[in-house]
Amino acid sequence: MTRIAFIGGGNMARSLIGGLIRTGVAASSIAVSDPQAEGRQALAREFGVAAYAENRLAAADAEVVLLAVKPQIMPAIREELREVFQRQRPLLISIAAGVRIDQLERWFGALPIVRCMPNTPALIGAGATGLCANARVSPPQRAQAQHILDAAGLTRWVDDEALMDTVTGIAGSAPAYFFALVEALEDAAVAQGMDRDTARALAAQTCLGAGRMLTESGESPAELRRRVTSPNGTTQAALESFARDNLAGIVAHAVAAATRRGGELAAELDKT
Numbered sequence: 112m113t114r115i116a117f118i119g120g121g122n123m124a125r126s127l128i129g130g131l132i133r134t135g136v137a138a139s140s141i142a143v144s145d146p147q148a149e150g151r152q153a154l155a156r157e158f159g160v161a162a163y164a165e166n167r168l169a170a171a172d173a174e175v176v177l178l179a180v181k182p183q184i185m186p187a188i189r190e191e192l193r194e195v196f197q198r199q200r201p202l203l204i205s206i207a208a209g210v211r212i213d214q215l216e217r218w219f220g221a222l223p224i225v226r227c228m229p230n231t232p233a234l235i236g237a238g239a240t241g242l243c244a245n246a247r248v249s250p251p252q253r254a255q256a257q258h259i260l261d262a263a264g265l266t267r268w269v270d271d272e273a274l275m276d277t278v279t280g281i282a283g284s285a286p287a288y289f290f291a292l293v294e295a296l297e298d299a300a301v302a303q304g305m306d307r308d309t310a311r312a313l314a315a316q317t318c319l320g321a322g323r324m325l326t327e328s329g330e331s332p333a334e335l336r337r338r339v340t341s342p343n344g345t346t347q348a349a350l351e352s353f354a355r356d357n358l359a360g361i362v363a364h365a366v367a368a369a370t371r372r373g374g375e376l377a378a379e380l381d382k383t
């Protein structure tokens with residue numbers, strides 16, 4: 112039974128712990144640390160995991176340590192964990208946006224490190240995660256990291272670390288883009304006189320249905336789009352409006368902004 116410690120017990124740690132428990136990992140093999148007593152109690156109550164106020168205690172005998180704190184918190188945890196890590200040499204997994212493997216090596220030592228980028232649908236086992244490993248990660252450790260993230264949904268190895276910020280741009284941050292689109296659909300229907308509940312239910316179910324068709328039908332997004340689009344019909348009118356407003360350009364700019372921000376987060380940490 113691999114002992115796993117989560118440093119930081121917020122949204123993503125909760126999602127990943129939930130995934131592990133759901134797939135049958137024993138709660139007794141999981142420890143988590145977080146400064147908030149309320150958050151710790153909730154995790155212990157909900158999942159039966161051991162929850163600590165001190166990072167060192169959570170990491171004390173862990174074979175795998177998963178860093179689930181905000182990138183900006185890294186400077187605060189590196190001193191206290193470095194010593195434990197030098198003793199134990201765990202597999203270190205980081206989910207922090209932007210933070211590069213060479214930075215993790217500098218802060219925490221020459222460890223086997225997997226940098227990955229999951230997303231919040233991990234909470235319901237429908238996450239999408241990109242992973243990237245340094246050369247110290249052994250094949251069994253690679254499998255171990257994948258097993259942990261598989262519990263949260265789909266996983267894909269991305270060998271070129273430079274593309275990890277792109278993973279953030281199209282997957283880590285991207286659930287928010289779909290939520291924003293549903294908000295916009297809802298607002299548009301309300302502006303036309305529909306009640307908000309009905310608008311939200313129709314738009315959200317459409318998002319679910321489209322997502323399931325994308326992942327389950329084996330068809331390309333372009334083909335699925337074509338099948339909705341009757342010649343000179345309503346969908347064509349909407350898609351032509353999107354094209355006039357340069358939807359593809361708008362999306363490309365947004366993905367570039369998220370990708371760029373990942374690099375900036377790392378650069379800000381280089382100064383600490």
Ligand SMILES: NC(=O)C1=CN([C@@H]2O[C@H](COP(=O)(O)OP(=O)(O)OC[C@H]3O[C@@H](n4cnc5c(N)ncnc54)[C@H](OP(=O)(O)O)[C@@H]3O)[C@@H](O)[C@H]2O)C=CC1
Nearest residue numbers: 119120121122123145179180181182206207208229230231
């Ligand atoms: N949210 C998302 O969609 C995704 C986030 N990520 C990455 O996951 C990481 C965590 O994000 P998320 O879960 O959203 O953030 P949260 O703020 O929900 O979780 C981080 C947790 O770490 C705690 N914390 C703060 N300081 C320390 C410390 N010194 N030691 C231990 N724990 C500490 C925070 O406590 P407190 O609240 O008291 O500060 C909080 O509970 C980030 O690096 C982010 O880039 C990756 C993919 C998707």
Ligand SMILES: O=C(O)[C@@H]1CCC=N1
Nearest residue numbers: 208230279283284285
């Ligand atoms: O917004 C963020 O920085 C984090 C990383 C990806 C999703 N949320």
